[in-house]
Amino acid sequence: MDTARRSPVCLDLMVGLPMVREPSPARCAGMRADAGIVGSACGRAASTTMTNGEVCNRSTTLCFFWLYRKNLLLFARRAGFDLGNVGDFQAKILEAKFTEVSEENRRLTEMIGYLYANNQNFARQGPEGEGEQPASTAASPTSPVGKKRGRESMETSDSGDANSDKKINMVEAEHVDVKSPLSNGTCRRIKVKRVCTRIDPSDTSLVVKDGYQWRKYGQKVTRDNPSPRAYFRCAFAPSCPVKKKVQRSAEDSSVVEATYEGEHNHPRPTGASELPSCAAQGGGSVPCSISINSSGPTITLDLTKNGGGVQVVEAGEAQPDLKKVCREVASPEFRAALVEQMARALTGDRKFTDALAAAILRKLPDY
DNA sequence: CGGTTTTGACCACGA
DNA sequence: CTCGTGGTCAAAACC
Numbered sequence: 001m002d003t004a005r006r007s008p009v010c011l012d013l014m015v016g017l018p019m020v021r022e023p024s025p026a027r028c029a030g031m032r033a034d035a036g037i038v039g040s041a042c043g044r045a046a047s048t049t050m051t052n053g054e055v056c057n058r059s060t061t062l063c064f065f066w067l068y069r070k071n072l073l074l075f076a077r078r079a080g081f082d083l084g085n086v087g088d089f090q091a092k093i094l095e096a097k098f099t100e101v102s103e104e105n106r107r108l109t110e111m112i113g114y115l116y117a118n119n120q121n122f123a124r125q126g127p128e129g130e131g132e133q134p135a136s137t138a139a140s141p142t143s144p145v146g147k148k149r150g151r152e153s154m155e156t157s158d159s160g161d162a163n164s165d166k167k168i169n170m171v172e173a174e175h176v177d178v179k180s181p182l183s184n185g186t187c188r189r190i191k192v193k194r195v196c197t198r199i200d201p202s203d204t205s206l207v208v209k210d211g212y213q214w215r216k217y218g219q220k221v222t223r224d225n226p227s228p229r230a231y232f233r234c235a236f237a238p239s240c241p242v243k244k245k246v247q248r249s250a251e252d253s254s255v256v257e258a259t260y261e262g263e264h265n266h267p268r269p270t271g272a273s274e275l276p277s278c279a280a281q282g283g284g285s286v287p288c289s290i291s292i293n294s295s296g297p298t299i300t301l302d303l304t305k306n307g308g309g310v311q312v313v314e315a316g317e318a319q320p321d322l323k324k325v326c327r328e329v330a331s332p333e334f335r336a337a338l339v340e341q342m343a344r345a346l347t348g349d350r351k352f353t354d355a356l357a358a359a360i361l362r363k364l365p366d367y
Numbered sequence: 368c369g370g371t372t373t374t375g376a377c378c379a380c381g382a
Numbered sequence: 383c384t385c386g387t388g389g390t391c392a393a394a395a396c397c
Contacts, residue, residue, distance in 0.1 A: 216372060218390060231389070235371090245389095 193260040196249065206230045206246045208258040211268055214244055225250040237266040 197208055206228075214232035221228050227248035234240035241262040249255040 215370090217392095219373075220388065220390095223387065229388090 191261070191263050195258045195260070196255050197258065198255050200254070206248070206256060208244075208246055208256055210258070212236060212242075212264065222247070227253065234264060236264075240265050 195208065195210070213235040215235035216230055216232050218231040219228050220231070225247060227250070229245055229247040232244040232246065234242040234244075242264050243261045245259040245261075247257055249257055
């Protein structure tokens, strides 16, 4: 886990921050005495999230789960119910679950570390001062240079071995960040993504189906390619800054290269199903997915995937910041969904409900 | 009639 | 300043 420790990548969503991040020993002991269900989960959660910086996605849910049970048990105990050793039993269940989650977290962290290391290697190979750009301008002596042309050469010059290798597939995609100067002198990162799609050579429409709606606003024949280049803007939202250039490959006329600049500031239009793999991942929001961009690679936790889908893409300016993520996580809707999920899990836990029912029944004769 | 596409003209930029 | 090039605009044509 050395790689992950060096990596700035952190998946800790800080869900339920007060009780998850810093459960003091005294507090843990208090919980154990109170409800008797904490077991070792509390201490292990603290060590995994705090000292190792390990992935904490489902474990946070577990902590919510634990808190919910704890409150129930506390309530029952205060109401005078004798819960016996329910807590110890639940602690064992929780511990087993937590061991499973910890193992999953370890695998995810390894994967993220690997991806981050690859990202760093890729950045190091770029020219000085443009850390995240691939070495493209210098590698293409015949390509034009300059601001616009420099960007253009970056987009097209990598049609070498790796590219041709990719072109065996129907779709290829790559992500490149381009720094574009702003009026105030600062640089802003624009996400540039290129997707190659193999189409029918007789099809001259230059249409690349990617799930979004585009409006063509220009066409130009460029110097280094006899095929015309078509310029598109996103037509779904007038304020959407995304542009797309589509041009047939100079080497293979059956391949069209679509270059996307910027990120969509709106959800993907509904009914968009024919998406060429990651071409559609740009900025479209996926329900129940969270993107974190804190000066490092963007981590997407797809909560719709069982087991927590984790995806790393490069940092983009349009990604929501950590505060926004925390706000989303702290929102009543998110918490309500969590509580509902936990309640469902609780009611589905036969042993727990049986023990609780037994405790309640034991108390009934008193009334 | 409104939205989209086409296409020539124009602009910005670097050499 | 001129030239070449890529990118964009906008009127006309089209659907």
